[in-house]
Amino acid sequence: MKYDNILTTCPYCGCGCKYYIQVINGVAKGVMPCKEDPVSEGKLCIKGWNVVDFVYSEGRLTKPLIKENGKFREASWDEAYNLIVSKFKKIKEQHGPQAFGLLSSAKTTNEENYLMQKFARSIIVTNNVDHCARLCHASTVAGLAAAFGSGAMTNSIPEFEDADCFLITGSNTTEQHPLIGSRILRAKERGAKIILVDPRLIQLAKFADIHLRQKPGTDVAWLNGLMYVIIKDGLVDEEFVKNRTENYEKLKKEVMNYPPEKVEEITGVPKEDIISAAHIFGNAKTASIIYSMGITQHTTGVDNVKSCANLAMITGNMGKACTGVNPLRGQNNVQGACDLGALPNVFPGYQAVANGEFREKFEKAWKMDDKIPENVGLTVVEMTNEAHAGNIKCLYIMGENPMVSDPDINHVKESLESLDFLVVQDIFLTETAELADVVLPGTSFLEKDGTFTGTDRRVQRVRKAIEPLGESKPDWLIISELASRMGSSAFEYNSPKEIQDEIASLTPLYGGISYERLDDLGYLQWPCLDKDHKGTVFLHKGKFTRGLGCFFPITYKPPAELPDKEYPFTLTTGRILFHFHTGTMTRCVPKLDKEVPTGYVEIHPVDADRLGIKDGEIIKVSTRRGTINIPAYITRKVPEKIVFIPFHFKECAANILTNPALDPIAKIPELKVCACKVESIGE
Amino acid sequence: MEPELRDYVGELLDSGTVAGVLALKDELGAVKPYLFTKNNEIGDLVLTSKYPLASVMSMLQKEDPSIKLAIVCRGCDERALIELAKRNQINLDNIVFVGIPCDEEMADKCNCLQPYPKEIVTGEKLSNWVPKNNYEDFKNMSTEEKLIFWKGQLEKCNKCYGCRNACPLCFCSDCELENALWVKHGRLPPEFPIYHVIRAFHLAGKCVGCGECENACPVGIPLMTLNHLLREDIKDLFGYMTGQDIEDENPINTKEEY
Incomplete structure (x- = not known):
């Protein structure tokens, strides 16, 4: 008998918990927490504990599929590859490389994201490569890069333990990042103050010193309001502002337009609470801002992020331990997918495609005869729109499910159906894969080697614990084989280790990261410039990446769609503890499905009463985009006139309703606010 | 060693x-x-x-x-x-x-009651070992204070089931914690206090004091306090200590005689 425990990194949220997979005779039997892991410390959430079940779930794809006459049939790898190669070549010949779009995946490894963008840029020769970070933290990457010069979480998870104050907004931390949530609760028991800004009565509300329940989409107003009080009551860190930042006077001028009375009017938060919260934050020795989708998924996403950066800088809460602006990344490797250039505007390590030197460097390294276009490529939602308009003819999607995750699903469906050729590479036959011409079976994280980068820039190993199921192949191998068949000689890798070495040689941020060092040290946090560099626990110490931190004066703008007579409610969406994203990895896990088998809409008892809705009753929720039928969950968690729907459930998909209006800079859709109508249908 | x-x-x-x-x-x-x-x-x-x-x-x-x-x-x-x-x-x-x-x-x-097995092949047993914490602080609380204390602790629960998963004595394939009759599914935190009380009572006469449940708890609920107090009750009521000898009959185990 062989019994071993393989140390690997969790594939759910961005916390980056490492744990053991218990393997008996080649079969994964369960999870064993790792007590020495600095993030999880031997503790896990319900998804982590049950991770093995999705890997072996019945729905796993084990053979390539080709669609013929509207039906899938199993095919050999050779056949599938040959078909893809001939179609890719034909479409490229007829319509050019810009008729292609590639979606990489925040679920797959760094090595695989690197290869996907390398495939896009060197084989297809397009910058039309993006991934679902567009839907979650595109505004973070843009906003923080502008303010600080780097678009990532500034500080590290273990530092939360010792912070004196937290401003948590748009992050249901105990549900979405449980092992970060638990650290915040521990800090609270030690005496740390918690300021919670969230429309909903989430679990953290019970532990918050003050809870501001703003109207969805009014974040710039309350953030400016806090800064107004901080400036007016002399709580500005003058020294920091003078030495480390620029543009303060312009910020001040704008912020002084937001006295608490006016902020109360816009946000619905009592002015006394704005003042108290500002005093708690401004007086804290170390204060840490934690945010997530509640800040980013707005047409003002970049504005919201910049406002968080403003608040951190005027109080000097930057560049030291237990402070900072800390966007919590929602997926295991969404940080890595961004870092490795699965974005239409940058190569790995945020090296801009507009820069000729970088283009030349990569063209040479990738042995290219073609020139990489200098124009920025299309983003996720733009690709869908261009497909709808007939300009994108072919999509190659790896490990993403836009048919559930993207706003306005009806539109997404029409777009995907109007393509000439759709390739989907996944471990399940997702709603998106159903629409594909060819489906390639990738493997789960248990069946391959690689690295993930957690939310705090923590690069950690993913280690193969079991052999790939059936004929499935690790995604890095699929992309490499496909590239070779397209005629490239620059994709010949024996293992992901060789890909990581190539990444290190071309990406200064990851320059010192190697499998040997990760085995020795357990993790490395970027920037990690060379083999002697120990990595970076928190960013911007002594100097911002861009030199001086830049204040941006921000004027409040309302959301794109506000409630009106016809659509009197505000709809906001999000995740819940027991499921993950489009549900493909969690709804097949019996223990998770048992907890929450389907979606629901949270509605306040006063609204439910007025509309004659009973708890559990199937009701109709509609917006200008569409209608769904969904069970009502009557709860005081939501305020009156606001309803909340988790987006995991395809049978009552929140994203049929959501608004695809985009932030002008980051192109992130406004998934957090739209106007809706709620009706009883007497069922 | x-x-x-x-x-x-x-x-x-x-x-x-x-x-x-x-x-x-x-x-x-x-x-x-x-x-x-x-x-x-x-x-x-x-x-x-x-x-x-x-x-x-x-x-x-x-x-x-x-x-x-x-x-x-x-x-x-x-x-x-x-x-x-x-x-x-x-x-x-x-x-x-x-x-x-x-x-x-x-x-x-x-806070182990007995930090050694019956026979050891190396090292030395801690002779005359007495655990330091006998939970006097907790025992001295009034009922009202206990309620407030546990409410505050159990409201932190993340419903990971880690306490159960890490427990060497939790082996039931059908766990009552997952039975909607007792604990509503999908709610966070789980209903007070039934979720944690079910687990504590199911461990009476079983808990061996290894502390894995408390180690596995992401939010630091002092589960060993509950377990320790129940172990004391079992000892006082039935004179039973867990894990001493295979021949000692467990007073909580019910057996059907045919």
């Missing part, structure tokens, strides 16, 4: 007494449970850290009921194996116990 132990288990493997030795292995800067099957791996066997090895042993026996294995076990591991055997979850005849004592630091950390 380690070199001596390595020699001892190496001998068990070489002589063919057992097909494997379940113990802890040092790898990648961390320590993990591992089944040593070859003498040349024994150099990585370590005694520091602590994992619920009794659960692993039960899993291995289910995989191959006839296999004979050794286990490097602490007092709590041994007590867990004995309680599992009383419930037909494990076959002690196929287990060779390789007992090790806990040092003072470890015993203190767990």
Whole structure:
């Protein structure tokens, strides 16, 4: 008998918990927490504990599929590859490389994201490569890069333990990042103050010193309001502002337009609470801002992020331990997918495609005869729109499910159906894969080697614990084989280790990261410039990446769609503890499905009463985009006139309703606010 | 202690007494449970850290009921194996116990009642060991204070079921914590206090005080306080201590006589 425990990194949220997979005779039997892991410390959430079940779930794809006459049939790898190669070549010949779009995946490894963008840029020769970070933290990457010069979480998870104050907004931390949530609760028991800004009565509300329940989409107003009080009551860190930042006077001028009375009017938060919260934050020795989708998924996403950066800088809460602006990344490797250039505007390590030197460097390294276009490529939602308009003819999607995750699903469906050729590479036959011409079976994280980068820039190993199921192949191998068949000689890798070495040689941020060092040290946090560099626990110490931190004066703008007579409610969406994203990895896990088998809409008892809705009753929720039928969950968690729907459930998909209006800079859709109508249908 | 132990288990493997030795292995800067099957791996066997090895042993026996294995076990591991055997979850005849004592630091950390197994092959038992914490602070609280205390603690719960998953004595395939009759599904935190009370009561006469539940709790609920108090009750009411001898009848176990 062989019994071993393989140390690997969790594939759910961005916390980056490492744990053991218990393997008996080649079969994964369960999870064993790792007590020495600095993030999880031997503790896990319900998804982590049950991770093995999705890997072996019945729905796993084990053979390539080709669609013929509207039906899938199993095919050999050779056949599938040959078909893809001939179609890719034909479409490229007829319509050019810009008729292609590639979606990489925040679920797959760094090595695989690197290869996907390398495939896009060197084989297809397009910058039309993006991934679902567009839907979650595109505004973070843009906003923080502008303010600080780097678009990532500034500080590290273990530092939360010792912070004196937290401003948590748009992050249901105990549900979405449980092992970060638990650290915040521990800090609270030690005496740390918690300021919670969230429309909903989430679990953290019970532990918050003050809870501001703003109207969805009014974040710039309350953030400016806090800064107004901080400036007016002399709580500005003058020294920091003078030495480390620029543009303060312009910020001040704008912020002084937001006295608490006016902020109360816009946000619905009592002015006394704005003042108290500002005093708690401004007086804290170390204060840490934690945010997530509640800040980013707005047409003002970049504005919201910049406002968080403003608040951190005027109080000097930057560049030291237990402070900072800390966007919590929602997926295991969404940080890595961004870092490795699965974005239409940058190569790995945020090296801009507009820069000729970088283009030349990569063209040479990738042995290219073609020139990489200098124009920025299309983003996720733009690709869908261009497909709808007939300009994108072919999509190659790896490990993403836009048919559930993207706003306005009806539109997404029409777009995907109007393509000439759709390739989907996944471990399940997702709603998106159903629409594909060819489906390639990738493997789960248990069946391959690689690295993930957690939310705090923590690069950690993913280690193969079991052999790939059936004929499935690790995604890095699929992309490499496909590239070779397209005629490239620059994709010949024996293992992901060789890909990581190539990444290190071309990406200064990851320059010192190697499998040997990760085995020795357990993790490395970027920037990690060379083999002697120990990595970076928190960013911007002594100097911002861009030199001086830049204040941006921000004027409040309302959301794109506000409630009106016809659509009197505000709809906001999000995740819940027991499921993950489009549900493909969690709804097949019996223990998770048992907890929450389907979606629901949270509605306040006063609204439910007025509309004659009973708890559990199937009701109709509609917006200008569409209608769904969904069970009502009557709860005081939501305020009156606001309803909340988790987006995991395809049978009552929140994203049929959501608004695809985009932030002008980051192109992130406004998934957090739209106007809706709620009706009883007497069922 | 380690070199001596390595020699001892190496001998068990070489002589063919057992097909494997379940113990802890040092790898990648961390320590993990591992089944040593070859003498040349024994150099990585370590005694520091602590994992619920009794659960692993039960899993291995289910995989191959006839296999004979050794286990490097602490007092709590041994007590867990004995309680599992009383419930037909494990076959002690196929287990060779390789007992090790806990040092003072470890015993203190767990507030252990008995930081050693019956027989040890290396090291020294902590003789006359008395745990420092007897939960007097908690016992002195009024009912009202207790309610406030537990409410505050249990509201933190993340419903990970980690306390149950890490427990060597939680082996039921159908767990009452997941029964909607008692605990509403999908709510966070789970309803107060039924979720945690069910677990605590189900451990009466079972809990061996290994502390794995509390170690696994992401939000630091003092679960061992509950377990300790119940263990005291079981001792006072029935004179029963868990995991002492396979022949001691468990007073909470109900048996149907045919």
